[in-house]
Amino acid sequence: MSLTTKSMRDAFGKQLTEMTLQDPSIVALDGDLGNSTRLAFVENENQDAFLQMGIAEQNMVGVAAGLATCGIKPWVCSFAAFITRRTFDQLVVSVDQPHLNVKLVGAYSGLLTSNTGKTHHSFEDITLMASLPNMVVLSPGDAQETVRMMQAAGKYEGPVYIRLSRDENLEFLPGSEEPFEIGKAKWLNSGKKIACVSTGAMSPRVYKAIIELKAEGMSLTHVHFPTIKPLDRETVIKLAESHEHLVTVEEHFVRNGFGSLVNEVTSATCPVQTTRIGIQNQYSQCGKNDELLDYHGLSTGKLKMKLAELFEGR
Amino acid sequence: MVNLHEKAREIRKGILRTVYTQKQGHIGGPLSAADVLAVLYFDKMAVKPEEPEWTERDRFVLSKGHSAIALYVTLALKGYFEYDELYTFDALHSRLQAHPDMTKLPGIDMSTGSLGQGISAGVGMALAAKLQKKDYKTYVMLGDGESQEGQVWEAAAVAARYNLSNLAVIVDNNGLQQYGWKEADSSERQTPDVRFEEKWKAFGWKVLTVDGHQLDEIAEALDAVNDKENKQPVAIIAQTVKGKGISFMEGQYEWHSKVPTESEFNKAMKELGEVMP
Structure with a gap:
């Protein structure tokens, strides 16, 4: 599949929509940022697979854990700062310790948070997520790799954190359209x-x-x-x-x-x-x-x- | 026909035996939860102890995870594992961790221990049943002290928003917590009156208040999750007594987690009708 967009979030929204259409057990959980993160694409194309959890990230992570215990495959998305810093105890106790199949997507990671300043920056999410024994931590370099990475993460059974950038114009890296293998530089x-x-x-x-x-x-x-x-x-x-x-x-x-x-x-x-x-x-x-x-x-x-x-x- | 009174009494005895033998664990909270657990596991819940992962089973989440010993005794009595395994409670490599661990013990539907989190998982389970068009019910036991956690109310709001009528939260309202607030004019300590009925109603739940030690009242209230007309999640405020069943433990916050001495243990078992050797 070749991709035309260079926007990581657009690629993410499109890919997740496709995945929910292919696999009805995949759902998207939004913390009221769907129009920014592009989780809204899922709601637009496949409303049943979209679950609005409101502005309550700690509960959102817990709900995802509960869904996962019943065989649903939740993809939870919010800004990186909120889905990691704000929910860290929930991630430890409800997701990582029980090794549940929850995919966590931190949009707007790092510095590029659409001019919202330090409260929305996330400079700690790698630290936090990489400290969790069962967590896989992924950080794609471009939109194409984001798509391939999501496909690989979807096949992996267990908790995964994907760190996305809100950069709309990332140049494709050589080979980023190739199938993604977790753990390979x-x-x-x-x-x-x-x-x-x-x-x-x-x-x-x-x-x-x-x-x-x-x-x-x-x-x-x-x-x-x-x-x-x-x-x-x-x-x-x-x-x-x-x-x-x-x-x-x-x-x-x-x-x-x-x-x-x-x-x-x-x-x-x-x-x-x-x-x-x-x-x-x-x-x-x-x-x-x-x-x-x-x-x-x-x-x-x-x-x-x-x-x-x-x-x-x- | 299962004698629920007898089951509740056996759960209490098991709590005391385990805490006394292992010299650790909570006691007051587990005793206040015993009657609700008896009704859930021996009357209401569809479960298969021989097939703990049965996908159609009703789910139970002990959000007040520090009452784990009450759940372990209930599961042992139900036949999930040998009764004697209770005496491994809290020991190194035991499947019976201080707080319920779903990765170790079959029959635990959700790992809990950090307060306020189990209810969210319960919301997820109830939501999963709706998405999968399955009939199983989800029951969550919350502590009244635990309800000071903000996450409880985040979960309450979302459950109502998704009309999770297949979800029942039972608040074990025993009025005490580990330390709590000092009363102004005495040395008593307690959880402040939090007006649970008004709160859960305001969050869009169907609210039922019961005596949490009256088995028939508990059973009747739990039927609300089977009411096809009901569109709301169900909150059952179970008015309970911490340390219930043992005269000298009732209403005493010190028994939140305290190991009985030999004479206290013997006295307690006698009160539960045990004939001591």
Whole structure:
């Protein structure tokens, strides 16, 4: 299937609608954000599969757990901040401990929350979700990968968290239309000295920066990690062994986020100098997408500057 | 015909025996819940102990999960597992965890323990029955102290919105919680009067108040989930006494979780009609 939209949320809404039409046991649970998250697509095409839970995320997660015990396959969606931070005890006790087949979708993750500022940013969701023993944590790099990932998550029996970005224009990563395999990193560029590992919507930005640097004679390795848990340890170790320096990039707190998880592997196997790019020890603010990304060093331009600096050992 | 009084008494004895033997566990709350559990499992609920995963079974969620021992004794008496397994309660590797764990013990429909969460799962189960066009009913037991959790009322609102008339919540309204509020003029402690009837009504539920130790009253109220005319979820406010059945435990918040001494145990068992050796 080829996709025309570059909007992750549109791809998500369309794909989930198709899945509910194919499998009547799949339902969508909305926390009153369906028109933003695109869960509304399900209601428009298949009303019976759409359950409005109102502005009450803790209950929504619990209802999903109860549905799952009876063989229904609930997909629960809200903003990433609300579906993880606000419901964390519910996720632990009602979903992860009983290992229930609940799919959790965090829309508007990271910085890009349609100019709503720090209350709606989610820089902790990877930390929280990756700490849960039974949870699979996924973070697609583009709309195509979102679709493939949802197909794979749907076949997986157990709790899964999918971290989506509200970026309407993410360039497709090479190979993102291929079937998705949980736990497998995707090699995008081979270079030397520096290996850059990125996840989620940062990957297309990093990819562009690295292609530009290549044209300028700087060849860096780049691997995209759409699965954060279980992390592709083999690839991390391979990268650590064959490079002088790792650079991790995420739209999340660097502390206890993706970069920390990468370092958890390298520190025990092959210690390597690592620079973690992401949100530092601070909350953010309002601003347009490009402004916010730039302010936090996550725009393609800023990433390119930083990577060049590291490559040249400045 | 099952003698429900006898079952309720056996549940109480089992609670005392287990807590006394294992030297741990809650006691007051389980005793206040014993009569409702007897009616549910020995009169109302369609379940198959030999086939705990039977998809058409009625569901039960112990939202006040710290009363787990009452549920375990009920399940043992119903034949889900050997009675003697009760004496593994709370022990390392036991299937009988301090709070019900559905991944360990067949017959537990939902894992609970963090208050306020079980009712949401119960709403999910009742919703699933409607979606699947199945007839099974879902019963949830809530604590009155537990009802201080905001999630309870989130769940209540959604259940009414989806007309979950196949769902009954039984509030074990025993008036006490672990510590509670100190009374102004005395050393007594209790859960404040929370006007449950008005609250559940305001949330769109059909409300029935019963004496939670009168088996026939409980049974009659539970029939509301079988009433085809009823379109609302059913809240049964069961007026109960914490520590019910044991004179010196009744209404004493200290017995929320306390292990009886040998003489207290003997006295309690005697009150339940047990002939001690």
